[in-house]
Amino acid sequence: MKKLFIITITAASALLALSCSKVIEFKGEQVEEKLVLFAEAKEGEPFTVNLSHSVFFLDAYNGLDKYIRHINTDSCRVEVSFNGGKPVSMTYLPGEEPDPYFFHVGTLTYVCNCIPSAGDEIEVSVSAPGYDPVKASVSVPRQPQAVIRSHSVTDTVSYDYYSSVKHNITLEINDPGQYSKYYRLNALQVYKDPDDGEVSVSGIFSIYSSDPVFISTLSDLDGIIDNIENIDSAESERKVPDFFSDQLFFGGSYSLTFNFTRSEYSYDPTIGYEARKAVRRAAADLPYGESLAILLRAVTPGTYYYLSSRDNTGGDFALFAEGSVIYSNVDGGYGALCAGADLFFVLEN
Amino acid sequence: MKRLAIITFLILASLHAYAQRQTISGHMTDGTSGEPLIGAAVLDITSGQGTVTNNFGFYTLTLPAGTHSLEFSHIGYNTERRQVQLLRDTTINIAFRPDAEFLTGAVVTASRSETGVRGTQMSAIEVPVNVIKSVPAIGGEVDILKTLQLLPGVQSGTEGSAGMYVRGGGPDENLLLLDGVPLYNVNHMMGFFSVFDAEAVKNVTLYKGSFPARFGSRLSSVVDVRMKDGNDQEYHGGFTAGLIAAKFNLEGPIVKGRTTFNISARRTYYDLLVAPILYFFRSDFDADKLSAGYYFYDVNLKLTHKFSDRDKLFASFYTGDDAVYAGIGYESRYNTEMYSEGRMRTVTAIDESNLDLGWQWGNTIGALRWNHVFSPKLFLNTTLNYTRYRHKLGIDMLENNRYENKGKVLMQGDTSQIRMTYNSDISDISVGTDFEYTPSPDHDVRFGLGATYHDFNPSVTSMYIRFTQDSDPGSKIDTTFGDKPVKTWEAALYAEDNFNVTRWLKLNLGLRYSLYSVSGRTYHSLEPRVSMRALLTDDLSLKASYTEMSQYIHLLSNSNLSLPTDLWVPVTANIEPMRSRQAAFGVFYSLGVVDFSLEGYYKTMSNLIEYRDGASFLGTTTGWEQKVAVGRGWAYGVELLAQKSVGRTTGWIGYTLSRSVRVFDREGNMINYGKPFPAKYDRRHDLSIVVTHKFDEHFDISGTFVFGSGVCGSLATSQIASPMDGLLASGDINHDFGIFTSTSYLEGRNNYRLPAYNRLDICAAYHFGRRLNKTISLNVYNAYNAQNPFLVYRDTESTMVQTTAPDGSVSVEYASRPVLKQLSIFPIMPSLSFSYKF
Known part of the structure; x- marks a missing residue:
C-alpha cells in the first residue's frame, strides 16, 4: 500500500513537473551576411x-x-x-x-x-x-589630461602566508575642452625583468570605489567573497561597493577617488590584451623590478559604446538579463572602428 | 412686464413640477443569503426610466409623484414587481428569490447594466462568478484572472508567465482591487493561479478603457473584485479538494440579519506529499537532510455589520504567500583520539554542512469601510485600507567542523557561514471617501477624494559572511546594501456625471486630478474622462470614449522571464509618471440572447521604462534608476466579442487583432538604437472560445479553446568574430596578433516571434446529493497536449558526419550543428476534484 502510494505520488509529481524541449524550425527573417x-x-x-x-x-x-x-x-x-x-x-x-x-x-x-x-x-x-x-x-583622441593628486597607503596586513597593502588614490582628470569624455581605468602590477627588459603584467582585481560615475555589474560573486575582507563594514553600509579590474566610465573634469588592495591574491592574470599592450608600449620608461601602476585610457564614444555593449552580454546572470544589442559604428555592416590614447602612472616601485 | 410675468410663471411651474418628484431608494439583496446584489436593475415601466444598484447593492431612482409600476430584476433571480403610489421619498428593499428555471432563460426587461448596450460604459465587461466557476481550470482550481484572460483585449503572455497585458499595456498597468484595496502581485505558482478565491467573490468587473473618473493610478485596466459579505440568515460553506490544493469556505450570521462573516482559505499540499518521498530518498544523495517543496496559501475574511438601513460597516482582510524552499544537509561523525585537558581522549569529530534556499512572496491587505445613506439621493462610502506586497530570497550556507566529548565542544574547527537575503517590499496606507449623488433619473453624479502613503523598499540585500579557523575569530562581514527606501504621497479628487442628454444620447463626463510627491518633487495630473452612448434602437448603440490616465509606479520586469522578483518602484525626481491617452469607438448590438460588441482603440503611452540592454534585477548593487531607460509606446487594435449568457448553452467568442510598439530614442535612454521595436507581448491575433453546456441539473461540460500569435523575444540570429573580452586586437610591436572568438550578435530587441500558442481545456462536472451539493469535476488542461513555447533558445546537437576520402575510405565523425529549440513546460494535465457544500 505504501509502495503504491509512493509510486502514485511520484508519478503525479513527474507529470506535473514534466517539460519538454524540441528542435523547431526557424521562422523569422533570415539575416543576410554582412x-x-x-x-x-x-x-x-x-x-x-x-x-x-x-x-x-x-x-x-x-x-x-x-x-x-x-x-x-x-x-x-x-x-x-x-x-x-x-x-x-x-x-x-x-x-x-x-x-x-x-x-x-x-x-x-x-x-x-x-x-x-x-x-x-x-x-x-x-x-x-x-x-x-x-x-x-x-x-583619434589625445592623451588624457590627468594627474595623481594623492596616493596613500593604509591597512597594511602581514602574515606569514599572506600580506596585503591598501592603496588610496585620488586621480584628477583635467580636460578643459572636454575633448575626451570616456575613459577606461586599470590598476596593474608590472614586473620588468632586469636581465632582458621583458615586462609581464597583471591587473589588480578589486579596485573599489563608491564614486557614482562607475556603473558596474556585480558580475563575479566569488570575487566579492574572496575580497570581502577588504571592505570596511561601516564604510560599506548602505553604500554601493563596486569591484572591477577594468572599468569603463563616462568622465569629464573631476576627481576620482578609488582604492584597491595589492596582495598575492588580488591580481588578475587575465587582464586584458589592451592593458598588456599599453604596458609594453611604455616598457622603456618602466623601472626594473616590480611596479604598481595606473593606466588611464581616453576612448572615443564609439569605443565606449561598443565596449559597454559587449560588457552587457553574458555574465553570471545572463539568464535574467536583457539581451544586449552590440553597438556598431560601421555603416552597412557590423563591428567597431575604435580609437584610444593612454596615460600611464607608476605609483611605486 | 408681460414677458417677465411669463418667465416667472414658467420658472415657478418647473420648480413646482420638480418639487413633485420623489425618490425611491433601497437595497437589493439575495433573499436567501442577504448578500447585496451589484448591478441589479429597477425599471419604471411607465416612464422607461431606471437605474442599477451600486457596489453595495444600493439604488436610488427619482420619479414624478404618482403611481408607478416598478420592475426589479437581476440575472439568476425571479423578477419582482411593485405597484407604488409615490407621494414622498420611499424606501423599497428587495430580497430576490433565486430563479429555479434560470437554466432555461431568465427574461430581463429592465435596463441593462452600465456595461451593456444601454450604458455609457464601453470597454468594460462584467463577468458573473458562476461563469468563472464553470470555465475549465487547472487542477480544478477556478481562477478569476485566467477567465479574464479569455476576453478580447486581454493577453496572458507565455505559458507559466504571470501578468495580464491589456491593450498593449504592461503587467504593472492593471489596477487590481479586492474590495477597493489595490493588490500588487496577484499571482500564485508563476501565474497559474491568482490570489482571488472564487468562493469568496461576488462580482468581477474589468475595465479596459473608458475608465470612470473614480479610478486612476494605472494606465491600462481596472479589475474590480468584490467579496461576498456573508449569509445573514444561515450558516453555509463547503470544501473542495483537488490534485493541487484544498480549500474551504464558511459564511453565516454572527447576529442574524445584522452581523455576518465570510471566511475562506486555500492551500496547496504538493510539498506535504513530496516531503516523505524526499525523506526516503535522502540516502541516495548521501544526505542527512533533504527537503524541497513549493506551496501557496490564501486566507480571506470579511465581517459586515449593519447598524441600520443607513449605516453599514465592513472589515476585509486577506493574506497569502507563495514559498519555494530547498535544503540539503550532511553530517559525518567519527571517533578519534585527541589530547585535551591534560590527557588523550576519545572524542567525536563532527563535520557538518548545510545549504538552505528559500524564496517567498505574498500580499497582506486590510480594509475598513463605512457606508452611510445621507438621503435617498446621497450615498457615501468611506474606506481606510492597508496593503503590502513583500518578496524575499535567501540563501544560508554553513560548514563547520568541531570536536566534542559527551556533547561538550572541546575544540572548534573551521567555520564558514554565508547568509544572504534579498528583500523587496511595497506597502500603502490609503484613506478615501466617495459620494454617489442622484439628483434626478437623468443624472448619476459621483465625486470623491483620497490619499495614499506609499512606502517602497525596492531592493535590499543583506550579507553576513563569517570565516573562522580553529579558534581564531577570523573575519566577519555584516553588511546591507541596495536601494534606499522611498516614501511617497499620492492624492486624488474626482467628479463625474453620467447623464442623459436626450433619450438616445447619454454622456459620462468626468475629471480626475491627482498629485504625487516624491523626493522633493510633486507631479500633477489632470485626467479628463469622456464617454458617450448613442442608442440607435433598443438593441443597437454606438459608443465612443476618450481617457487620459497617469501612473506613478512601475514594475521593473525582465523581458525574458516574469518573476515574483519583479520590482515595484516609484517615479522619481528624474523618472516622470507614465501617462496614457486612449480613444475608443464601438458598436454594441443585442440579437436576442446574444450580445455583440465590436470595439476599436488607439492608445499612446509615455514615460514607459524598460531595463537597458544587459540589465537585470540581479547582478548589480547600483540603483535601479541606472538600469532603466525611459521611452514611449503606442498600441491599437480591434476587439470582437459575442456572448450568450442565458440558456443551457452559454459562452463567448472573443477575437483581438492588435499591435503594440515601443520606442526608446531619447539621448541617454536608447534601446535598440532608438528604433521602434515590438512590445514583449505584442500578439497580432488572439482568439478565445468558451462554451458551457448544462445537460441537466446533474451534468454539465465546458471547454475553452485559445489561440494566439507568438509573442516576441530577443534572439541573436547572427554570429560574428569579435575580439576576445571586448578588447581590440591590433598588431603590436611584438607582432602579437589579437584573439577573436565567436560572438552572438543580436539585431534588435524583441526581434523574433515565438511560435503560435494554442490550447484546449475541457471540464466535466457531475452534481449529486440530495440538494446537489456534491460535485465531482474532471478537468483536463491542454487536452490535446499542445507543446506551447515557454521560451526559445539556441543549442547544438551532435550529428554523425560521414566523409568519403578520394581513396574510398569512409570516416565517420561527430560534428555539432546549431539548432533552435523550444522549451514547453505544461503538457496535458488531467485532474479530479471533489467539492461539498452545506
Whole structure:
C-alpha cells in the first residue's frame, strides 16, 4: 500500500513537473551576411584592420575559417583615408593559424604604413563581392589630461602566508575642452625583468570605489567573497561597493577617488590584451623590478559604446538579463572602428 | 412686464413640477443569503426610466409623484414587481428569490447594466462568478484572472508567465482591487493561479478603457473584485479538494440579519506529499537532510455589520504567500583520539554542512469601510485600507567542523557561514471617501477624494559572511546594501456625471486630478474622462470614449522571464509618471440572447521604462534608476466579442487583432538604437472560445479553446568574430596578433516571434446529493497536449558526419550543428476534484 502510494505520488509529481524541449524550425527573417570590421587607431602605432563576415546562426559549418571563407581576398578592397585625404589601399597580411583549443577563429588582417596621430580623422571603407560596402570613421583622441593628486597607503596586513597593502588614490582628470569624455581605468602590477627588459603584467582585481560615475555589474560573486575582507563594514553600509579590474566610465573634469588592495591574491592574470599592450608600449620608461601602476585610457564614444555593449552580454546572470544589442559604428555592416590614447602612472616601485 | 410675468410663471411651474418628484431608494439583496446584489436593475415601466444598484447593492431612482409600476430584476433571480403610489421619498428593499428555471432563460426587461448596450460604459465587461466557476481550470482550481484572460483585449503572455497585458499595456498597468484595496502581485505558482478565491467573490468587473473618473493610478485596466459579505440568515460553506490544493469556505450570521462573516482559505499540499518521498530518498544523495517543496496559501475574511438601513460597516482582510524552499544537509561523525585537558581522549569529530534556499512572496491587505445613506439621493462610502506586497530570497550556507566529548565542544574547527537575503517590499496606507449623488433619473453624479502613503523598499540585500579557523575569530562581514527606501504621497479628487442628454444620447463626463510627491518633487495630473452612448434602437448603440490616465509606479520586469522578483518602484525626481491617452469607438448590438460588441482603440503611452540592454534585477548593487531607460509606446487594435449568457448553452467568442510598439530614442535612454521595436507581448491575433453546456441539473461540460500569435523575444540570429573580452586586437610591436572568438550578435530587441500558442481545456462536472451539493469535476488542461513555447533558445546537437576520402575510405565523425529549440513546460494535465457544500 505504501509502495503504491509512493509510486502514485511520484508519478503525479513527474507529470506535473514534466517539460519538454524540441528542435523547431526557424521562422523569422533570415539575416543576410554582412561584413564585420574591427580596428583601433592609436597614436604612433601602425593602423591595422581586421575583417570578417557575419554568419547566420544556424549555419552548420563549424570550421575556424567560418567567418572569412566567403571573402575573396583578391577582390576585396580595404581603403583608409586620413583627414579627408586620398584613400590608401591596405594590404592583406596572412596571419597565424587560429588556435582551436581556445576557440579562436580566423579573421583577415589588413595593414598599411599609415601611423595615426592625435586629432586625425580616419575613415575606413571596405568593398567585397557579394556584400554591401561598409564604411566607418573615427577621430583619434589625445592623451588624457590627468594627474595623481594623492596616493596613500593604509591597512597594511602581514602574515606569514599572506600580506596585503591598501592603496588610496585620488586621480584628477583635467580636460578643459572636454575633448575626451570616456575613459577606461586599470590598476596593474608590472614586473620588468632586469636581465632582458621583458615586462609581464597583471591587473589588480578589486579596485573599489563608491564614486557614482562607475556603473558596474556585480558580475563575479566569488570575487566579492574572496575580497570581502577588504571592505570596511561601516564604510560599506548602505553604500554601493563596486569591484572591477577594468572599468569603463563616462568622465569629464573631476576627481576620482578609488582604492584597491595589492596582495598575492588580488591580481588578475587575465587582464586584458589592451592593458598588456599599453604596458609594453611604455616598457622603456618602466623601472626594473616590480611596479604598481595606473593606466588611464581616453576612448572615443564609439569605443565606449561598443565596449559597454559587449560588457552587457553574458555574465553570471545572463539568464535574467536583457539581451544586449552590440553597438556598431560601421555603416552597412557590423563591428567597431575604435580609437584610444593612454596615460600611464607608476605609483611605486 | 408681460414677458417677465411669463418667465416667472414658467420658472415657478418647473420648480413646482420638480418639487413633485420623489425618490425611491433601497437595497437589493439575495433573499436567501442577504448578500447585496451589484448591478441589479429597477425599471419604471411607465416612464422607461431606471437605474442599477451600486457596489453595495444600493439604488436610488427619482420619479414624478404618482403611481408607478416598478420592475426589479437581476440575472439568476425571479423578477419582482411593485405597484407604488409615490407621494414622498420611499424606501423599497428587495430580497430576490433565486430563479429555479434560470437554466432555461431568465427574461430581463429592465435596463441593462452600465456595461451593456444601454450604458455609457464601453470597454468594460462584467463577468458573473458562476461563469468563472464553470470555465475549465487547472487542477480544478477556478481562477478569476485566467477567465479574464479569455476576453478580447486581454493577453496572458507565455505559458507559466504571470501578468495580464491589456491593450498593449504592461503587467504593472492593471489596477487590481479586492474590495477597493489595490493588490500588487496577484499571482500564485508563476501565474497559474491568482490570489482571488472564487468562493469568496461576488462580482468581477474589468475595465479596459473608458475608465470612470473614480479610478486612476494605472494606465491600462481596472479589475474590480468584490467579496461576498456573508449569509445573514444561515450558516453555509463547503470544501473542495483537488490534485493541487484544498480549500474551504464558511459564511453565516454572527447576529442574524445584522452581523455576518465570510471566511475562506486555500492551500496547496504538493510539498506535504513530496516531503516523505524526499525523506526516503535522502540516502541516495548521501544526505542527512533533504527537503524541497513549493506551496501557496490564501486566507480571506470579511465581517459586515449593519447598524441600520443607513449605516453599514465592513472589515476585509486577506493574506497569502507563495514559498519555494530547498535544503540539503550532511553530517559525518567519527571517533578519534585527541589530547585535551591534560590527557588523550576519545572524542567525536563532527563535520557538518548545510545549504538552505528559500524564496517567498505574498500580499497582506486590510480594509475598513463605512457606508452611510445621507438621503435617498446621497450615498457615501468611506474606506481606510492597508496593503503590502513583500518578496524575499535567501540563501544560508554553513560548514563547520568541531570536536566534542559527551556533547561538550572541546575544540572548534573551521567555520564558514554565508547568509544572504534579498528583500523587496511595497506597502500603502490609503484613506478615501466617495459620494454617489442622484439628483434626478437623468443624472448619476459621483465625486470623491483620497490619499495614499506609499512606502517602497525596492531592493535590499543583506550579507553576513563569517570565516573562522580553529579558534581564531577570523573575519566577519555584516553588511546591507541596495536601494534606499522611498516614501511617497499620492492624492486624488474626482467628479463625474453620467447623464442623459436626450433619450438616445447619454454622456459620462468626468475629471480626475491627482498629485504625487516624491523626493522633493510633486507631479500633477489632470485626467479628463469622456464617454458617450448613442442608442440607435433598443438593441443597437454606438459608443465612443476618450481617457487620459497617469501612473506613478512601475514594475521593473525582465523581458525574458516574469518573476515574483519583479520590482515595484516609484517615479522619481528624474523618472516622470507614465501617462496614457486612449480613444475608443464601438458598436454594441443585442440579437436576442446574444450580445455583440465590436470595439476599436488607439492608445499612446509615455514615460514607459524598460531595463537597458544587459540589465537585470540581479547582478548589480547600483540603483535601479541606472538600469532603466525611459521611452514611449503606442498600441491599437480591434476587439470582437459575442456572448450568450442565458440558456443551457452559454459562452463567448472573443477575437483581438492588435499591435503594440515601443520606442526608446531619447539621448541617454536608447534601446535598440532608438528604433521602434515590438512590445514583449505584442500578439497580432488572439482568439478565445468558451462554451458551457448544462445537460441537466446533474451534468454539465465546458471547454475553452485559445489561440494566439507568438509573442516576441530577443534572439541573436547572427554570429560574428569579435575580439576576445571586448578588447581590440591590433598588431603590436611584438607582432602579437589579437584573439577573436565567436560572438552572438543580436539585431534588435524583441526581434523574433515565438511560435503560435494554442490550447484546449475541457471540464466535466457531475452534481449529486440530495440538494446537489456534491460535485465531482474532471478537468483536463491542454487536452490535446499542445507543446506551447515557454521560451526559445539556441543549442547544438551532435550529428554523425560521414566523409568519403578520394581513396574510398569512409570516416565517420561527430560534428555539432546549431539548432533552435523550444522549451514547453505544461503538457496535458488531467485532474479530479471533489467539492461539498452545506
